[in-house]
Amino acid sequence: MTRRTLNLAAGLLLGLALVVANTAAARTLSMSGQWFQNRGPLVDIPNNGGPTVCFPGNFGDVKDGCVNNLRPANGGIPAAAQAISVTGGSPANFSIVNNAAFGQAGGPANRATVPVNGIPTVIQLASQFTLAGPALTTVQGGGGAASFQANAWSNDPRQIADGRLVKNFTWCPPGGGCTGGSGTTLGAYEAVLKYTEGANAFGGTMGMMLSGTAVVSIRVNTPAPSGPRVLHQLVGSSLMAPSPQMGGGGYANHRTISLADGPLHLSYTIPLPCISGFGEAPLPPGCGIIGAQGPQIATLPGSQNKDWGMPWITGTVFAKNLGSTGPDSTTTFSIMGSDNRTGAGAGTITMVAGATSQRIPSTNHFAALEVVTMTFAPSATPALSAPAILALVSLMVLAGGYMVRRRFVPTH
Numbered sequence: 139m140t141r142r143t144l145n146l147a148a149g150l151l152l153g154l155a156l157v158v159a160n161t162a163a164a165r166t167l168s169m170s171g172q173w174f175q176n177r178g179p180l181v182d183i184p185n186n187g188g189p190t191v192c193f194p195g196n197f198g199d200v201k202d203g204c205v206n207n208l209r210p211a212n213g214g215i216p217a218a219a220q221a222i223s224v225t226g227g228s229p230a231n232f233s234i235v236n237n238a239a240f241g242q243a244g245g246p247a248n249r250a251t252v253p254v255n256g257i258p259t260v261i262q263l264a265s266q267f268t269l270a271g272p273a274l275t276t277v278q279g280g281g282g283a284a285s286f287q288a289n290a291w292s293n294d295p296r297q298i299a300d301g302r303l304v305k306n307f308t309w310c311p312p313g314g315g316c317t318g319g320s321g322t323t324l325g326a327y328e329a330v331l332k333y334t335e336g337a338n339a340f341g342g343t344m345g346m347m348l349s350g351t352a353v354v355s356i357r358v359n360t361p362a363p364s365g366p367r368v369l370h371q372l373v374g375s376s377l378m379a380p381s382p383q384m385g386g387g388g389y390a391n392h393r394t395i396s397l398a399d400g401p402l403h404l405s406y407t408i409p410l411p412c413i414s415g416f417g418e419a420p421l422p423p424g425c426g427i428i429g430a431q432g433p434q435i436a437t438l439p440g441s442q443n444k445d446w447g448m449p450w451i452t453g454t455v456f457a458k459n460l461g462s463t464g465p466d467s468t469t470t471f472s473i474m475g476s477d478n479r480t481g482a483g484a485g486t487i488t489m490v491a492g493a494t495s496q497r498i499p500s501t502n503h504f505a506a507l508e509v510v511t512m513t514f515a516p517s518a519t520p521a522l523s524a525p526a527i528l529a530l531v532s533l534m535v536l537a538g539g540y541m542v543r544r545r546f547v548p549t550h
Contacts, residue, residue: 167232167483169222171512172214173240173271173346174203175383177495178257178459178469178504183348184242185250185265187211190419200473201488201511208419214509215242215269215346222514229338230483232514233283234272237347240510244268244350253426255412255419258357259502261368262427265352272344273382286342286489290449291335291389296343297449302389305339308332309390311446311494328460329494329503331446336453340477341489343449345382346508350374355428358402368431369438371400384447385493385508391447397440404432441500447493450510452477457492457505469505479514486513 175183190211192204203209217240224232249266272284287293291305309332310316310325324330335341351374358367375398384391412425420426448455452475459469471492479485493506 165224165482166221166517167224167514168219168517169217169232169234169239169512169514170219171217171240171510172203173217173511174205174210174214174509175346175385176205176471176507176509178506183265184210184215184244184267184269185252185263186213186215186242188252188420189255200475200490200509201486203509205471205473205507205509214511215240215271217512221517224483224514227483228481229288229340229477230479230481231285231287232483233285234344235283237272238270239272240346241270242268251427253412253420255414255426257504261355261357261406261408263352263354266350267348267352267374268350268380269346269348270380271346273347273380273387284342284344286340286450288338288340290341290343290451291339294342294449296388300388300391302449305335306333309448311496312444314390324458324460327494327496327503329496329505330456330458331448331492331494332456333448333451333492334454334456335451336475336477338477339451339453340487341449341451341453343386343388345384345387345447347380347382348374349380365405367402367404367435368406368428369400369402371440372398383493383508384445385506386450386491386510387447389449393445395443395445397443399437399440401434402436402438404435406431442498444496444498445493446495447506448491450489450491450508451475452487452489455490455492455507457494457507459494459503459505471505471507473507473509475509484514484516486511488512 177183188211189208192198192202192207192209198204203214218238220236220239222232222234224230244265244267246266249264251262251264253262254260285294291297291302308316308330310330311327313325316325316330351372354371354373356369356371358369360367381395384393406428407430408426409429410422410425410427412420412422414421454474455471457471473490475488475490477487479487488509488511491508493508494503495506496503
């Protein structure tokens with residue numbers, strides 16, 4: 139083979155390499171994962187088995203939903219295995235376009251009742267919520283893909299639209315002003331959300347969509363000798379359209395939701411009380427659930443929840459609500475995400491997001507936390523784009539034609 143032939147062959151191989159390299163700029167990985175929702179001491183809104191204790195070495199990692207040594211016994215809201223578009227590298231950007239990337243069925247057939255261990259005013263939660271996310275078809279998601287990228291605080295349209303101006307911040311509801319940062323003077327509602335970004339300030343915005351109903355059973359203290367009564371308050375509606383949760387949405391995104399009127403019963407009993415304390419898994423199994431109640435004596439008016447939430451980051455989220463404005467204990471979260479992916483985007487990323495809720499007019503409130511873990515793996519067969527395939531075929535035809543011409547050209 140002549141030097142000219144070798145040079146051309148090398149050039150064609152270089153062209154092929156460039157085609158493949160350019161194709162790698164937009165590639166597809168397979169994604170799986172879980173989404174965890176924490177509301178005050180209640181570990182999981184879907185009631186996936188209720189809270190169980192976790193420590194380092196015993197599903198103690200944040201990526202497994204372990205927050206303040208508690209995690210859902212049966213895991214988080216699962217993601218169906220699906221293809222995800224990935225671009226760039228170190229860190230790789232990615233987008234989620236499936237409205238039901240994460241999902242869990244609700245309804246009466248999936249109703250679950252768990253004790254609320256650690257909030258003095260709440261006895262139990264009976265949930266039949268349906269969950270699906272991320273919120274792509276709402277204002278919160280901007281109507282397009284949920285995109286995650288480096289320096290999201292200044293590149294994500296949802297965060298920019300909601301007024302995020304700095305990478306790290308301390309924010310107190312209702313207006314954002316804090317006196318004393320994450321100390322004790324926190325603002326009108328005695329709550330704080332503090333964000334400290336990681337090295338790449340990686341993150342984005344997406345919310346979990348919730349529909350269906352739940353019933354919160356509330357302890358109502360009365361003077362002796364009558365003893366405590368129980369109020370059952372309906373949350374949501376069987377006709378309610380899916381509603382985005384605040385954690386993981388735009389910067390300081392806000393909503394006010396109304397809670398329905400509820401029946402007040404004269405008394406209640408719990409046959410099997412819990413012997414565990416605040417921040418501990420309910421023990422013994424099956425404890426803390428209402429077994430019987432007295433007659434209904436009144437219908438009490440509903441109330442409102444004022445909720446605020448913040449975006450997803452791989453850095454640290456600190457959320458705190460002081461107990462001084464209501465009978466409930468202080469709730470505090472301090473948790474950090476992580477990004478253990480390769481430069482090309484394969485591996486596991488865990489992002490966290492904070493939120494806070496204020497009940498009107500009771501002044502009860504709590505901190506909330508979202509955790510999402512996603513694992514990306516290479517697809518079985520890397521796919522080339524249509525332009526890349528055309529370029530590849532053209533190069534192969536040129537190479538074949540040249541070699542045929544060289545073979546049959548006379549040498550004398």
